[in-house]
Amino acid sequence: MGSQANPCIVFDGNARQAMEFYQEVFGGDLEVGTVADFGSPDSADGDKVMHSRLDTAAGYTLMAWDFPEDRPGHPAHRPxxxxxxxxxxxxxxxxxxxxxxxVGGEVTLPLEKQVWGDQAGSLVDRFGISWMFNVTSERSETLRRESPYAGS
Incomplete structure (x- = not known):
């Protein structure tokens, strides 16, 4: 598969509504998974979007998530x-x-195995740019293919 770079937009609780709007604008296939869907059903943030992805017929990929309130080290959400x-x-x-x-930046989430099976992490580089990483595992690729969000 290799790798790819995509913009990932952070929202303050309205990621689902924004991504549904972008789907209306651009068309395409939208997948949305909440914090509860990814293994934290008892979380106060359970209904917040942990991951969403819109793949358009024009070849655009937009991703988004809702900013969690208690994310230490991550800059506070603001437009x-x-x-x-x-x-x-x-x-x-x-x-x-x-x-x-x-190097010279700040790791906001160490690159380590997550509940969905992949290694994921995030950082803010020395120039203030936020980066998010997800290194796919074989297990999570199988789960993705079997997910109710696959192809939705």
Whole structure:
């Protein structure tokens, strides 16, 4: 598969509504998963979007999520700092990119295994740019294919 870079927009609780609007504008296939869907059903943020992705016929990919209130180290949500570059795929180079971009910056989520089976992490580089990483595991790729969000 390799890897790819996509914009990932951070919202303050209205990611689902925004992504549904973008789907109306651009068309395409939208998948939305909440915090509860990804393994934290008892969380106060259970209905917030943890991951959404819109793939359009024109070839655009937009991603989005809702900012969690208690994210230590991550800059507070405010319009203007709500876009991150998302790097995802199965390339081992992604781990190297994470390490290099973190030099002089701040790791806001260490690159480590998450509840969905992938390694994920985030950081703000020395220039203030937010980066999100997801290194796909074989297990999570199987789950993705079997997910009720696949192709929705």
């Amino acid at each position: 203007g700092n709500n876009v991150a570059v998302f790097l995802g795929g199965d390339d081992d180079e992604l781990r190297e990119y994470f390490e290099k971009l973190s």
